[in-house]
Amino acid sequence: MRPPQTMLDKLWAAHEVTRREDGVSLLWVDRHLVHEGSHHAFAKISERDLPVAEPGLTFAVVDHYAPTRNRSKIDAPQIARMIDTLRDNAAAHGLRLYDLDDPRQGIVHVVGPEEGLTLPGLLINCGDSHTSTHGAFGTLAFGIGATEVAHVLATQTVWQRKPRSMRISVEGTLGAGVTAKDIALGWIARLGTDGAQGHAVEYAGSAIRGLSMEGRMTLCNLSIEGGARFGMVAPDETTLAYLKGRRFAPKGAEWQAACVSWASLASDAGARFDREVTLDASEISPTVTWGTSPEQALPIRTPIPDPASLPPHKAEAARAALEYMGLKTGDMLEGTPVDQVFIGSCTNGRIEDLRAAAAVLKGRKARVPGLISPGSARVKAQAEAEGLDRIFIEAGLDWVASGCSMCVGMNGDLVGEGKRCASSTNRNFKGRQGRGARTHLMSPAMVAAAAVTGELTDVRPLLVGRVT
Amino acid sequence: MAGWHTHQGQAICLPVANVDTDQLIPARFMSVSRADGYGDYLLYDMRRDATGALRADFPLNAHPGASVILAGRNFGSGSSREAAVYALVDAGIRAVIAPSFGDIFAANAVNNGLLPAKVDDEGYAAVEAAVAKDPQSITIDLDARRLTIDAATIHFTIDDSWALKLKNGWDDIDLTRNYCEAIAAFKVNRSQTATWAWPAEVE
Structure with a gap:
């Protein structure tokens, strides 16, 4: 019989194109999100005259430099230039762009889930450390640097050594006025900003199940502040209710097939984690x-x-x-x-x-x-x-x-x-x-x-x- | 990118924990093109006083020729900005020695030929003892995973695949060309077994 697997094991196996002798895996990337800061990566592929391998899986969002006032006329030339560069790159490579005047524009880690681009069982990369946010859906999502962004643009794959597994279980009920942010700051204060370095964190326990998708995203988002490049929560009814009917989410028979697939993503009973941490929700206060x-x-x-x-x-x-x-x-x-x-x-x-x-x-x-x-x-x-x-x-x-x-x-x-x-x-x-x-x-x-x-x-x- | 096996240079001490990416390069400099160089932005605010003048007592200011930095734990924590590595590399830094590194920073470093050399507490103390007061000549042997400084020999660790990459100066895009067929086959299989994994058609 197959030994019990963690959600990390399952997600990793589902995306592994190959594994080299040295243990490093080549992983397939289902969604690649880029923003103004990705300019170095676009420059790298154009130096080599390479196209974007999968423009249909690559989505560009204006967020880091987005003015929050007077958007129609940007005064600072260096900010205007950053946004124009993203526009030029998106146009040159045929990428869907969420521009400043788009009613669906926003921060890349807010837009992905809202659009149903983020789904359980996917691998998502973005040149931003808070890409761990998308793990809230049972997604293998991690931030990468510019060289890796260029690699994903050119090949739709990423080289990565599988991280160790860590489960943070939060049991019980959060008090009034206590939120996912407090859970996150609480565990990071306890374990340190390097406490989960080298690990993928899975959040589990009754307090996590009780969180909305927004709360789970906050928690997974902050994983990197505790050193973990990956944070994740197993998909459940809350996840499905959030995603159903979203623009790019599967529809009809595809939705049914996806739900069947997603139902088996959660860590198996008895799966072993390299590290286990348990927190009592009732002991967490506003932090x-x-x-x-x-x-x-x-x-x-x-x-x-x-x-x-x-x-x-x-x-x-x-x-x-x-x-x-x-x-x-x-x-x-x-x-x-x-x-x-x-x-x-x-x-x-x-x-x-x-x-x-x-x-x-x-x-x-x-x-x-x-x-x-x-x-x-x-x-x-x-x-x-x-x-x-x-x-x-x-x-x-x-x-x-x-x-x-x-x-x-x-x-x-x-x-x-x-x-x-x-x-x-x-x-x-x-x-x-x-x-x-x-x-x-x-x-x-x-x-x-x-x-x-x-x-x-x-x-x-x-x-x-x-x-x- | 050129690979390297050994490096000899001057090591300085920055005995601070959690030197994060925002300190390595403040966000306001990140719209610059790489061709213009990032070296001047390295630790931009940390190396200046309240008036904006360079602090004479800051090791990087006093010893601009240094190529190796000893730093406290969790070096490069924070953002995925590769500009943090560009700032180090463009300022002539070839290796950072620390008890631990931010995961994304370390990967970015290796992709740019910069060695993130991990040392244990004892190793850290030994290097610190040597460089605490004055910069010292250091030799780094990537094959032997060894630092030689003063009379001391200190071992460091680095992921084997990363060491190989640094030594050969490999570029991942070139390497991945060898796997084109496997990637194409994987895509076909996934598109048949997980059709839902592609974005739904929208009007």
């Missing part, structure tokens, strides 16, 4: 980062740590982080004043994220300025249909178009030097949101709470008596 690495995160009602109390290999980094962040050991995280807020990104820019933020902001005023950039034009339209935009605008926040925006600042949406931003994004690296910017990562509801009070705040009391 914020205090430093310059996603592992420097703590529950909101915790004092800022003393570097001397940390393990020696983390102490020096903590000292440097506190200095950069302008924080003092022993002060409570809660109550730290912020200068501005941001809600958006491939991590937390989906409709459910905006609803969670609106539930906090409804009828309240923000005490600090802030930007809300929906993850896609479709999320924007949906939010407007639900009246969420009114809630944000009445609170005093800016409601703008979709793109990577202030998560990475390439489009000019930046946090000023020394300014402190409560942010629903994925990286609190030094300078990530702008030179000298101080980023605190947290869930969208927690960002909304920070907007209302003007300081890092436990969202839970603000949710009492509200429908969330």
Whole structure:
């Protein structure tokens, strides 16, 4: 009898064209997503005069440099040039392009699932580390660099050594105001930003089953912040309900055939993982980062740590982080004043994220300025249909178009030097949101709470008596 | 890309953990064409003070001829931007020695001839002891997976297939040409056994 297999084993085997003697596999790529940053890769294939092998499986999205205001006339020439280069490459190779004026444009990791391009059982590559997002559907999805992007463009395959397997099981029920973001920051704080290096993480357990697709995407998205290039969740009824009827998803008999195939993707009972970690959902609280690495995160009602109390290999980094962040050991995280807020990104820019933020902001005023950039034009339209935009605008926040925006600042949406931003994004690296910017990562509801009070705040009391 | 077996150069110490890709090259420089060179952007903000002037005490500023960097754990964590590797390579860096590397960064490094040499705690301490104060001459032997610095010999690890690639200067697109038939056969099989894996026709 065949030994029990993990979902990783099954996905890997289904895409393996060949395996070299040294153990490295050549994998077939079902979907390749490209964006403005893929310009190096296009340059590499044009140097060699190579065509795109599978234009029908390659999709181009304007997101990293997408202006969130005044899109019809881009002032900064280097931003206009990046977008024009993608347009030129998409046209030259016959690729479907989601351009700025497309009602389906958005951040690549939001658009893929929305369009039904992301499906269980597929292998998806993109020249972006948050490609792990798509793993939420039971997809083998991982970020690659420019040389690999060029290789996928030219061959529709990618060389890769199979990672080790790791299962993070979260059992129990999350408390009110506790989200997938808090699960992610919680495990990364515990295991470190290199905690899952070399591994593909499968998330399992009752708390994961209870998450919406949006929540699962947030969780898988942040896998890379814990060092894992891959994150995944087995497909189930929640997955199918999300995908059915999506534009590029299979229809009719194809849908039925796909569902049969997807039903066997989950890890077999008794499958062995190289590493197992179990978390108790009831012990997870709203979490914020205090430093310059996603592992420097703590529950909101915790004092800022003393570097001397940390393990020696983390102490020096903590000292440097506190200095950069302008924080003092022993002060409570809660109550730290912020200068501005941001809600958006491939991590937390989906409709459910905006609803969670609106539930906090409804009828309240923000005490600090802030930007809300929906993850896609479709999320924007949906939010407007639900009246969420009114809630944000009445609170005093800016409601703008979709793109990577202030998560990475390439489009000019930046946090000023020394300014402190409560942010629903994925990286609190030094300078990530702008030179000298101080980023605190947290869930969208927690960002909304920070907007209302003007300081890092436990969202839970603000949710009492509200429908969330 | 030219392969290499040994390298002799000057090693400097950057004893910081989690030197992420956003520090290696801030996003604002990433629209530059590769032909223009990325070397000037390497660790752009880290090597400058608040006024924007180059910090004299920063090892890369003091020793611009260095070709090997010793760094703390989780070097290159974060984004998939290959520009982080371009910045290192264009600044003349041939190897980074660290206890661990971001997975995507390490793959990108090898694709550009840059060695991500992994050392254990003992190896790290030995290299650090040698280079902590002043840059030192170092010899890297890729065949033997060995660093020689001062009087010390330190072993490093790297995936076998990556070492082979560095030594031969192989380019994956060239290598994959040998598998054209297997890829074509795989595609035919998948298109018959998993028709749903192709995007549905849309109007």
